[in-house]
Amino acid sequence: MEIEKECLDAILYNLYWSIKEHGRTNAGSRGNTVELLGVALRILKPRARISRSENRGKPFSAIGELLWYLSGLDTLAFIEPYVSAYRDDAVAGVIQGAYGPRLRAMRDGIDQFASIETLLRQKPNSRRAVIQLFNAEDIATEHKEIPCTTTLQFHLRDGLLHMSVTMRSNDAYWGLPHDVFCFTMIQEMMARRLGVELGEYYHYVGSMHVYEKHLNHLDNYLVEGFQRTAEMPPMPAGDPFQLVDHLLSIEGRLRRGDDLNAGSEISDPYWADIVRLMQVFWAREFAHDHPARLMELRAQLETSFYKPYVDGRLHLEARVPIRHGDPATTKEGESHVAVEAR
Numbered sequence: 001m002e003i004e005k006e007c008l009d010a011i012l013y014n015l016y017w018s019i020k021e022h023g024r025t026n027a028g029s030r031g032n033t034v035e036l037l038g039v040a041l042r043i044l045k046p047r048a049r050i051s052r053s054e055n056r057g058k059p060f061s062a063i064g065e066l067l068w069y070l071s072g073l074d075t076l077a078f079i080e081p082y083v084s085a086y087r088d089d090a091v092a093g094v095i096q097g098a099y100g101p102r103l104r105a106m107r108d109g110i111d112q113f114a115s116i117e118t119l120l121r122q123k124p125n126s127r128r129a130v131i132q133l134f135n136a137e138d139i140a141t142e143h144k145e146i147p148c149t150t151t152l153q154f155h156l157r158d159g160l161l162h163m164s165v166t167m168r169s170n171d172a173y174w175g176l177p178h179d180v181f182c183f184t185m186i187q188e189m190m191a192r193r194l195g196v197e198l199g200e201y202y203h204y205v206g207s208m209h210v211y212e213k214h215l216n217h218l219d220n221y222l223v224e225g226f227q228r229t230a231e232m233p234p235m236p237a238g239d240p241f242q243l244v245d246h247l248l249s250i251e252g253r254l255r256r257g258d259d260l261n262a263g264s265e266i267s268d269p270y271w272a273d274i275v276r277l278m279q280v281f282w283a284r285e286f287a288h289d290h291p292a293r294l295m296e297l298r299a300q301l302e303t304s305f306y307k308p309y310v311d312g313r314l315h316l317e318a319r320v321p322i323r324h325g326d327p328a329t330t331k332e333g334e335s336h337v338a339v340e341a342r
Contacts, residue, residue, distance in 0.1 A: 007048030009226035033209035041203040046184035047231035055221040060281040062181040072104030089145035097146040129154040160199035163187040189240040269302035290318035
């Protein structure tokens with residue numbers, strides 16, 4: 001089955017209908033799924049990588065997962081605040097199928113991003129620009145979790161960098177929106193690194209599925225529908241990979257509760273807004289007046305594109321312990337704050 005659309009939402013809308021109408025039940029290792037085999041997706045505007053729906057618009061956790069990949073880490077401690085489901089896959093605090101070490105230090109030291117850059121600078125039309133994530137060792141011995149993604153391939157044609165991703169397995173509801181965000185961000189980062197323009201995004205999946213217990217979520221998304229195509233701003237010129245260490249340093253400070261000014265940390269408006277989105281996410285842990293802090297950060301955003309996603313978090317209650325004497329504090333000083341899923 002093939003779906004070609006401009007944006008992620010149009011892809012999801014058509015894919016979810018196809019799963020409901022043509023999917024077949026399969027007994028998966030984590031429960032029964034409704035599955036389509038051999039799915040090909042083509043996104044013509046990869047910057048339209050974030051769903052505009054209330055149902056699937058999840059830029060904050062997706063940014064966290066992207067940073068986890070770029071960090072080269074495999075630790076649960078980094079990713080758990082963003083995607084708590086990873087704790088079910090952890091072995092002694094490690095995610096065995098984590099992409100980070102495979103991207104940044106494959107075979108104990110190969111930075112695959114650097115290899116791609118070198119190859120495409122020397123041979124721009126090469127068909128060998130492939131990043132490998134899945135290893136033969138992943139199924140030779142038992143692992144609790146292995147990569148769903150097998151390869152990322154970059155195609156430099158006529159000044160445009162296209163990207164093809166192949167996956168052995170893809171959860172259409174929980175996984176696909178994050179995958180499209182992370183991989184198209186990597187695609188655009190590599191395009192900027194090479195000094196070329198962003199092309200199209202191709203996504204090939206062996207088993208595209210939804211767990212039966214989540215089918216009602218598909219119905220909710222389809223009822224909501226989707227809005228017009230809207231794209232993230234283009235990344236600025238230059239090599240974004242040079243910013244990764246600084247972004248990770250900022251992320252570490254935010255998770256410790258540090259206050260900072262995004263514009264002072266990073267002068268470029270694009271990346272300063274990414275930092276502000278990180279601040280919006282972590283505000284829930286540290287801001288006593290959570291809605292007020294979100295509105296403050298919202299006002300600082302350089303682009304209005306992200307404002308609906310900030311608005312979508314205004315209803316979330318802060319997790320920070322409420323100070324004695326605050327309106328939502330009991331007589332004994334115990335907080336009424338509810339713990340909600342991100």
